[in-house]
Amino acid sequence: MNKGEIVDAVAKITQHSKAQTGEMFDAFVAVVQNALSSGDNVQMIGFGTFAVEERAARVGRNPATGKELKIPAKKVVKFKVGAKLKDAVAGVKTTAKKK
Numbered sequence: 432m433n434k435g436e437i438v439d440a441v442a443k444i445t446q447h448s449k450a451q452t453g454e455m456f457d458a459f460v461a462v463v464q465n466a467l468s469s470g471d472n473v474q475m476i477g478f479g480t481f482a483v484e485e486r487a488a489r490v491g492r493n494p495a496t497g498k499e500l501k502i503p504a505k506k507v508v509k510f511k512v513g514a515k516l517k518d519a520v521a522g523v524k525t526t527a528k529k530k
Contacts, residue, residue: 467508477515484509
């Protein structure tokens with residue numbers, strides 16, 4: 432599913448225009464990007480958590496020549512799936528919690 436398909440589906444569910452939904456989607460992406468750029472995690476209960484982690488520098492190999500090369504340290508975005516999403520993808524039916 433690409434961005435256009437997501438915008439179409441959300442617009443249909445919310446009964447907003449595709450233009451409005453596209454603007455909201457772009458705003459959501461910008462907020463997540465700004466939070467991650469600032470070093471904050473983005474946690475959506477039931478869906479998952481986006482977090483920035485440091486990847487250490489390491490030595491790699493050029494697969495064509497076999498020559499060693501240095502790969503510098505960098506920051507990467509990791510996603511940890513939430514329990515509800517994990518269960519939905521696995522086809523697990525959730526039951527209501529008893530009080």
